Amino acid sequence: MSSRPAAEAQAFLEQHPEIDSVDLLISDLNGVMRGKRLPWSNLAKAYAQGVHLPASVFALDINGNTIEATGLGLSSGDGDRLCQPVAGSLAPCPWLRGGRQAQLLMTMCEADGGPFFADPRQVLSRVLARFRQAGLTPVVAVEMEFSLVDRARDALGMAQPPLSPGSGERAAQSQLFSIGELDEYADFLEAIQQAAATQGLPLDTALKECAPGQFEINLLHCADALAACDSAVLLKRLIKGVALAHGFEATFMAKPYGQEAGNGTHVHISLLDAAGDNVFAAADGEPLGTPRLHQAIAGLLVTMPAAMAFCAPNLNSFRRFQPGFYVPMAPTWGYDNRSVALRIPAGPHAARRIEHRVAGADANPYLLLATLLAGIEHGLDHALTPPPPITGNAYAQVAPSLTNSWQQALDLLEGDAVLNEALGREFVSVFLANRRAEREAAMQAVSRLEYDWYLRQV
16 A cells, blocks of 8 residues: 555545545446445555456446446456545545545556556546647536436426425526526535535536526536546536435436426537647637647547447437537537537637537546547547638538437447547447447337327327
8 A cells, every 4th residue: 555545545534533434436337426335444445455346337237237248247257357546536425424424436447457448437548648648738627517306206207397495486497597596596506515615626607507497517627637527427426416415306317308408518628738838729819729729620520420429328318409409410610609519619818728519418527528539639640620610500501410319329439440449449349339238228118208199090
């Protein structure tokens, strides 16, 4: 056991004598937290020796079923792999068990300490290693939308917005950017802020989003892309936990309500060179940016069709891609334009960046960012040139072309040499097997709508 991790564990226990157990967390392919709960007395051992979890944790579908087609289940003996703590991630969970619970993020390794190929965090780590070799550091900010829903379903068994803690009324309007609705949910939002401060998560702004009961909470930009995604997955857990403590549920489901705006994940990315300068910002102050900005945009546009498998990873994800709901439906870009897939925001010259606006809130942050960086890497390596930027309403100018088919999205990923090479063919094979098995299970279910439309009419 090295002195630094030992000191981290010891200092934490001395600072938080109220803690009696620790959750060891690892993010699966869906971004669902899996792991073990340990008594606090075993924390030092976990730091010293790690803990073992089966590799099949990355074969689990959304229902927790092992997908044998991944090759990580019984066909390989369902063996264990070593999981090591992520330094700096040990923190209390103030919303759980009266504050007696803590959590520690883990990442999976091979027996020799090398990265396990199917761990999404390790997939991102491998992509970032290539950027380091090129002398580039991605700076990342993650913005996530979520919906608060009542723990009681409506008369049809469907989700519904909760009763407002302030007014006692159920929201039925959009009220985008409403300060009044922020006031109504002030106790809930303050509890998120306090819990995030306790955990060291760098929150930025909170705002009321388009749909009833929908909010967005943003994380500050970070020059450590792994840490940015760690913060994103931990913030999801925090928001869900705080919501339950306040009597409702929080969901990052991409499309909870068919006739309302869905939940997205927007990712802001810039690149710093070895001197710490933003390579997307032109030295002469030219507002349109640099050739490398345009190359990065072009790479993202070229890989966007295949990237849909990660931007929209499940059945519900594709419900979000409908006209009129501010969701990009074609590979487009533009300056300070919210109708495009890749927006170059206005703001200080030194902060020139790309905002990727395609993914749903149900995307795994590690896999999403790994995919976006792979697209940027492709554009830079091949000095690609993007089409002209869109001015005005992109929806009115460019026909939808991004797939709204789960099967086609997976087929496009399978056939894409760029993403297979960048993310690792072995990993992509596991991901495809996992997603295809879940799709096959989903296709066996008959929806209420199908009974309403077809049972008596055909």
